[in-house]
Amino acid sequence: MLNVGLLGAGRIAGVHASAISTNPGSRLVAVSDINADAAAKLAAQYGAEARETDAILQDPAIRAVLIATSTDTHSDLIERAVAAGKAVLCEKPVDLSLSRAQACQKAMAGKPVMIGFNRRFDPNFAALKTALDAGEIGKPELLSITSFDPAPPPVSYIKVSGGLFRDMMIHDFDMANFLMGSAPVLVSAVGSSIVDPAIGTAGDVDTAVVTLTYADGRLAVIKNSRRAVYGYDQRVELLGSEGLLQAQNMLENTVVKSTTAGVTGAKPTYFFLERYMPAYALEWAGFVAALAEGKPLPVTLDDGVAALAMAEAATQSLKSGAPVALG
Amino acid sequence: MLNVGLLGAGRIAGVHASAISTNPGSRLVAVSDINADAAAKLAAQYGAEARETDAILQDPAIRAVLIATSTDTHSDLIERAVAAGKAVLCEKPVDLSLSRAQACQKAMAGKPVMIGFNRRFDPNFAALKTALDAGEIGKPELLSITSFDPAPPPVSYIKVSGGLFRDMMIHDFDMANFLMGSAPVLVSAVGSSIVDPAIGTAGDVDTAVVTLTYADGRLAVIKNSRRAVYGYDQRVELLGSEGLLQAQNMLENTVVKSTTAGVTGAKPTYFFLERYMPAYALEWAGFVAALAEGKPLPVTLDDGVAALAMAEAATQSLKSGAPVALG
Amino acid sequence: MLNVGLLGAGRIAGVHASAISTNPGSRLVAVSDINADAAAKLAAQYGAEARETDAILQDPAIRAVLIATSTDTHSDLIERAVAAGKAVLCEKPVDLSLSRAQACQKAMAGKPVMIGFNRRFDPNFAALKTALDAGEIGKPELLSITSFDPAPPPVSYIKVSGGLFRDMMIHDFDMANFLMGSAPVLVSAVGSSIVDPAIGTAGDVDTAVVTLTYADGRLAVIKNSRRAVYGYDQRVELLGSEGLLQAQNMLENTVVKSTTAGVTGAKPTYFFLERYMPAYALEWAGFVAALAEGKPLPVTLDDGVAALAMAEAATQSLKSGAPVALG
Amino acid sequence: MLNVGLLGAGRIAGVHASAISTNPGSRLVAVSDINADAAAKLAAQYGAEARETDAILQDPAIRAVLIATSTDTHSDLIERAVAAGKAVLCEKPVDLSLSRAQACQKAMAGKPVMIGFNRRFDPNFAALKTALDAGEIGKPELLSITSFDPAPPPVSYIKVSGGLFRDMMIHDFDMANFLMGSAPVLVSAVGSSIVDPAIGTAGDVDTAVVTLTYADGRLAVIKNSRRAVYGYDQRVELLGSEGLLQAQNMLENTVVKSTTAGVTGAKPTYFFLERYMPAYALEWAGFVAALAEGKPLPVTLDDGVAALAMAEAATQSLKSGAPVALG
Known part of the structure; x- marks a missing residue:
């Protein structure tokens, strides 16, 4: 115990x-x-x-x-x-x-x-990783991560957040590292404050696209928005030499209604507490099990620093308008 | 030619x-x-x-x-x-x-x-049949056919139609014969005129469920309604010893809209002309090819009579309130 | 407390x-x-x-x-x-x-x-009921319940179970009562032991279809099988005058794999513990809340007896081969 | 006539x-x-x-x-x-x-x-455009286009093709212009020949990601791969201030098979002839109707040049490793 x-x-x-x-x-x-x-x-x-x-x-x-x-x-x-x-x-x-x-x-x-990095323990992303490691889509080539929050935080939060890349996309940088198994060599960012100009005034962006280039030619693209009014949009897809793996959104329920207006299903779960509650429990279980079995912890400080370095690079790329090489 | x-x-x-x-x-x-x-x-x-x-x-x-x-x-x-x-x-x-x-x-x-019987040539039902014949779900056990029209015909048509079982469900009886490969031994029908009482007054039903029992213990159920306001609902599913096959509806397009109101896709294609246009062309192609190659025609007069006999039995069962044995 | x-x-x-x-x-x-x-x-x-x-x-x-x-x-x-x-x-x-x-x-x-009757508290069926009560599909007309277990129980269990209708379909009878809001007037059953002949030898069926007729002309059909090798298949759909409501299966995860072999997603959750774990917690919460607030309990002994009476009628109908009127 | x-x-x-x-x-x-x-x-x-x-x-x-x-x-x-x-x-x-x-x-x-540019007439993309123009997702903010071919062409074709951006992504550049309603101000490309090194030897890439930045802060990202073994992957999604629109793939049929191995549906239609056959007919109908009614043609030479200019910019960006401003 x-x-x-x-x-x-x-x-x-x-x-x-x-x-x-x-x-x-x-x-x-x-x-x-x-x-x-x-x-x-x-x-x-x-x-x-x-x-x-x-x-x-x-x-x-x-x-x-x-x-x-x-x-x-x-x-x-x-x-x-x-x-x-x-x-x-x-x-x-x-x-x-x-x-x-x-x-x-x-x-x-x-x-x-x-x-x-609780998302590594999300049952969907974890299942995608398992399928990838089992070779089910051959060699990975092109990764896409969609990560939209349902609504932007207050500008007061934005000001102390460290910016979109350190605060929000850092999870996606870690997901890229988790899935691709190595860090990229080049980070290129574009972004804007199209959701809320006040976020721009505070020196941040609310919508961004980052492309990652890997030494062996693999590519990744991460999309972030601070606002998806339909709920927390958390999707991953990975094209490989023998197929495509996608982890899709969790929905609030499975009810579908067909009327003259169309065929309507439930929205994605609203935000991270709804979506990632199982992931938090599994993350903790992974910590406990590793300690109990004397095995390496499943996510390390190195992983934390690696994602932060990518956030730093993306921040620089956004400012300079040019790709930034990772050390 | x-x-x-x-x-x-x-x-x-x-x-x-x-x-x-x-x-x-x-x-x-x-x-x-x-x-x-x-x-x-x-x-x-x-x-x-x-x-x-x-x-x-x-x-x-x-x-x-x-x-x-x-x-x-x-x-x-x-x-x-x-x-x-x-x-x-x-x-x-x-x-x-x-x-x-x-x-x-x-x-x-x-x-x-x-x-x-054009539906046998619908690419979806035909693909289901191909998978079934290839043994992909093992031995078939329980068939379900959902067949709803978008809107009831005028009562004047109902009066000369021969009734729901001869006019509408006859397609589904043939589909059952096509998929199950033999005729049932027992037909049991329930029905009502809940969509439009005038249809009841005209001596017909607009909503019906028929169960079919086969000599070897297989079962089938067919559901008909004269009104599904969201479009032509034409689905088949077949449970077998090793899995389930479903043929789902064709949709008007693949666009999906996510808003605060939910996630909405397109409706099923509206009616039989929209849904079965490819089936009519493939039906004709099957006729032409059989004649050209001197092979048996893919749907026969026997098939037509078999489906009609089931419609007759269902009509009797509805009246008597008891199952009817097929000759 | x-x-x-x-x-x-x-x-x-x-x-x-x-x-x-x-x-x-x-x-x-x-x-x-x-x-x-x-x-x-x-x-x-x-x-x-x-x-x-x-x-x-x-x-x-x-x-x-x-x-x-x-x-x-x-x-x-x-x-x-x-x-x-x-x-x-x-x-x-x-x-x-x-x-x-x-x-x-x-x-x-x-x-x-x-x-x-824990299924009333399943978030999917509960959401369907909420939509129905809100009039989102108008007046209900035709209900369909699909309820398949992943694998049959041992024959020793079958022998003491009271039979498929009392042991398994009783949940579906209650679901029908829950959604339709009243008991049917007529129950008609067909069934067979096509999954496992030993179940037939034990006097029971493993595959069955029951149709329910309501006094006002509404219809319902319930399908049960003791074996769906792909997992616990628990679906409800209800056709109404203004649309269709469907509650679909919960899946093990949201991962989809596209390869030359097709587009493959996860199976339904395996059995009732996986599927209905949230329902058990919500059922208990409903009990606790009703007691705390001095309100009527959300499912009653009357509900239990009503479902049992339908199971009894179905058992009789299966034996006699004729519909059975409910008291 | x-x-x-x-x-x-x-x-x-x-x-x-x-x-x-x-x-x-x-x-x-x-x-x-x-x-x-x-x-x-x-x-x-x-x-x-x-x-x-x-x-x-x-x-x-x-x-x-x-x-x-x-x-x-x-x-x-x-x-x-x-x-x-x-x-x-x-x-x-x-x-x-x-x-x-x-x-x-x-x-x-x-x-x-x-x-x-036949894709503008694809019923799915056209329906997405109609919904967008009707304001169904508010103001567009972030566009994503996924466009993968099933298999790479011979290297001999690659050599005379003008390169991935002029030969393949040009359709996606036009789709971006069609949906966004104006040209971007900045084009930034990354790419590699990870599918087939011989394509790299021929001076081209087979996998690429291009980000587009618009004057008003909108963003777009286009992903291309010469190889998606599961078929022609042609999807568009557009995040707006009030929702998300997605046009998903057309599938070969609607059959779904559930077995112990998972739930498997059909692949996307194989290539452009299968997917865009209706679009070609509708494109021609648009041409004929515009001439008959004396209205402007629905796609112009200006559109053709605009897409080509973006292809040129992307080609330059890939070479220089820096974003390229559009004239």
């Missing part, structure tokens, strides 16, 4: 608390948050204690921590938790600063740190 | 005229109709002549006739055409009277008479 | 234990089973106690019991639990004997007894 | 001959080809005459010509036919040389010359 401390008590921490409690191999022992009330409430819900972060890190009975605090604290908390001997699962991104993330990566080399 | 006379110049005759003219192995030579103007117009459109029916039957250069006249003339015209040495493709049904149809069947034994 | 006792510790009891524990309004206090080890294990998993059934029924702190024992104990346990002042959620069927179920129904009139 | 001369008797000319003959408003009078036998055979099939090209152009009874000869003759034949007073429908591209095409455009200003 893995005793777990949860750092953070916000919305996503609640999702993790449920996953930790439901998993038969782990137990939620303590929760901390800068908002003491939030920590107390979340802890009570799952029979755990609210504590200070330090108290959690110093408790030898707690063997793992899940970091679900604000992004600017991730690197520090990873390093402190590892220094205290804990295994770590940290929400993405590692850091908004690539150099800080790289420093963390260097310091943590060989330590049990997993980064929360 | 097969020279062809067309008996009838109504709507369905026009469809056949196009198929005859387009087929590289046949040529439309003459058209007859009780409405001389209609015959003249249709003949002109395809470079043929308008003639009397007798003149067509007596022309030794015409080797085949297509009978697309009113149902009550079918049996007589089949017999006269065959007596004149023609090969015949006659629209379904053979006759509204089972005994008259059986007499025709007996008299025409061994003669080249094909009945126009 | 509703304290709950669980009677039974088998597979389906485990599903209910999870639903009870996960629901924020209820708590699993005790579990009983004739197999004491099974009760102890299940209780431990959710922090409850293993007790004798009597001890559970006599504990005043326990306000509700969930009955998930073998069918032959249902009626007795319902009556004993109600006598002890408990609210009851009992797995279907009420009893294999219609007269026993009716006696229970009479004795329990006005008491808080809910029957576990 | 529009009397038509057909220049060219190859495969695509055969498609046009059928469209001309079937259309009730036009008649195929004469066919020419450098291969006299081919011209004779095609003419005979449709009751027309084989003639020299000059004879066709000088025949005052012929009011329109369809140019389906090799690309290098298009500009010259357009100019000669217009000089002879004919209305012209010319296959794409106008010319492999942008400057030659522009010279032709300038010379032909105001003349009745239509370019054969």
Whole structure:
């Protein structure tokens, strides 16, 4: 049984608390948050204690921590938790600063740190990956990722988000790395603030297309929009030498209505909590199982830094109007 | 080159005229109709002549006739055409009277008479049959046919139609025979005039379900409605020991729209002309090819009588409220 | 907080234990089973106690019991639990004997007894019902229910099951009642043991079609098979005066593979645990919410008896070969 | 009745001959080809005459010509036919040389010359356009075009094709112009010869992604591959402020097979003849109707030059590795 401390008590921490409690191999022992009330409430819900972060890190009975605090604290908390001997699962991104993330990566080399790229555990994307690895479409050649949010966040959020590429497309960069098995050599971005000009005024884009070129000639294209009014649009397709694999959207239900107006089915699930709830549980299960079996963690700090480096490159490409080579 | 006379110049005759003219192995030579103007117009459109029916039957250069006249003339015209040495493709049904149809069947034994069950030639149903015959779902066990018209015909038509089972479900009875490869031993029908009470007043039903039981334990169910406001609903599904085969509807186009209201695609094609146009051409091609190659015609007078016998049994079952054994 | 006792510790009891524990309004206090080890294990998993059934029924702190024992104990346990002042959620069927179920129904009139027709809570069927009640397809006319299991149970199970109509199609009879809003007046069944002759030898069928006729002319057809090798096939479609509603299968994932062999997607979820897990949780939530709000329970003992009466009628119709009128 | 001369008797000319003959408003009078036998055979099939090209152009009874000869003759034949007073429908591209095409455009200003971008007439893309113009998804923001051939052409063809962008993606450039209603300001291409290295040796790519940036911030991305083993993959999707429109592939039939191996449907239609046969007929109907009604031709020489300019820009961008501004 893995005793777990949860750092953070916000919305996503609640999702993790449920996953930790439901998993038969782990137990939620303590929760901390800068908002003491939030920590107390979340802890009570799952029979755990609210504590200070330090108290959690110093408790030898707690063997793992899940970091679900604000992004600017991730690197520090990873390093402190590892220094205290804990295994770590940290929400993405590692850091908004690539150099800080790289420093963390260097310091943590060989330590049990997993980064929360939950989409790798989505049953659909995971099944696509399994089929790909089984050679069902031969050699991959051209990857397409469609990733649209249902509605843009407030401009206040945009301003501290690090920008579309670090905040939103970073998941898609990791998905590309997950599926393609290596990093691209060239990143080229175009984008605009056509959904909301205020996002442009804040220095960001809300709609973007990034093309990735790989050393062996494979190509990938990622499309992001901050607004798809019909719901969370999360699709992947991969053309290979012997076929095409597509992971399509999850729908709210399977009901189809045929009338004089056409044949209408349900919308995609609304947003990431609806779509990726199973993925969060499977992500946690992967963490627990790897620790239990002494195997490598399924997503690493290297993966977190790799995706961040692509976000940085895309940000530069958007500014310069030219492709950017990855180191 | 097969020279062809067309008996009838109504709507369905026009469809056949196009198929005859387009087929590289046949040529439309003459058209007859009780409405001389209609015959003249249709003949002109395809470079043929308008003639009397007798003149067509007596022309030794015409080797085949297509009978697309009113149902009550079918049996007589089949017999006269065959007596004149023609090969015949006659629209379904053979006759509204089972005994008259059986007499025709007996008299025409061994003669080249094909009945126009065009749905056997629909590319979807034909592909399903091919997969079935290839053993792709093992042994068939349970057949379901959904067959809904977009809108009921006028009550005046209902009154002379012979009733839902002879007029509409007869196509589905033939489809069952086509797919199951033998006739059922028991026919059981329920029905009502829930779409339009006037249809009930006219002595018919507009909604019906018929179950068929086969000697070896296989089952089939056919559903008919005179009204599916979203279009012509023509589906077949067949459960077998190793899987399920479904032939789904043809849609007007492949456009899908996702909005806050849901995900909406196109309706099924509107009615039989839209849906079965390719089937009419393929039906004719099957007739021409069989004659050219000296092979058996792909649908026979026996098939026409078998379907009519099932319609008769269903009509009796509906009246008596009990299953009817087939002879 | 509703304290709950669980009677039974088998597979389906485990599903209910999870639903009870996960629901924020209820708590699993005790579990009983004739197999004491099974009760102890299940209780431990959710922090409850293993007790004798009597001890559970006599504990005043326990306000509700969930009955998930073998069918032959249902009626007795319902009556004993109600006598002890408990609210009851009992797995279907009420009893294999219609007269026993009716006696229970009479004795329990006005008491808080809910029957576990979990499919009413399936998000897909529930959404279909919502659309129907909102008038989205006008007036319902023709209902079709497809309900195939992935594989037949052992013949030993068949022998004690009460037969296909009481054991399997009873869910579909309830679905018909749920959607049509009233019981049919006529039930007509055909069936065979084409999947496994040994099932026929045991006096049962494995493949069946039942047609239902309603007083107002509406029709329904239910198809059952004990074997659909591709998975649990659970579909409903309902034709109305203004359209068609369909609830389609849930698939294992959304991945689609296109190769020279065709375009292949995932199979339906394998069986009822995979398909109806959300339905069990929502069923329990409906029970808890009704008790908390003092509202009528969403599925009643009357519903349980109504479905059983249809199963009885279908069993008779199959034997006699004639339609059976419902009381 | 529009009397038509057909220049060219190859495969695509055969498609046009059928469209001309079937259309009730036009008649195929004469066919020419450098291969006299081919011209004779095609003419005979449709009751027309084989003639020299000059004879066709000088025949005052012929009011329109369809140019389906090799690309290098298009500009010259357009100019000669217009000089002879004919209305012209010319296959794409106008010319492999942008400057030659522009010279032709300038010379032909105001003349009745239509370019054969048949995909605009595909019922699916046309329905998408209609929905877009009706405002069904609000303001368009992000267009995606997927356009994969089933198999690469011989390298000998690649060498004279003008390259992927002029030969294959030109259709997609026109589709972008058709849907977006204006030309982009920036074209950025990546590509590789991952399907067949011999295509790379021949100086071309077989897989490419092009991003288009519009002056108002809209974006588009076009993906091309010379090989999709499952068939001709021709899809468009367009994200707008109020929804998403998708035109999906046409499938060979609607049969779906469910087995233990999954749920398998038919492949997309194999190639452009199967997919776009209706589009060719509708393209011709649009030409005939515009002439008959004295309206502007639905696709113009300007459209042909605009697409060619984008192909030229993409070719440059691929070479330079930097985006190219459109004039």
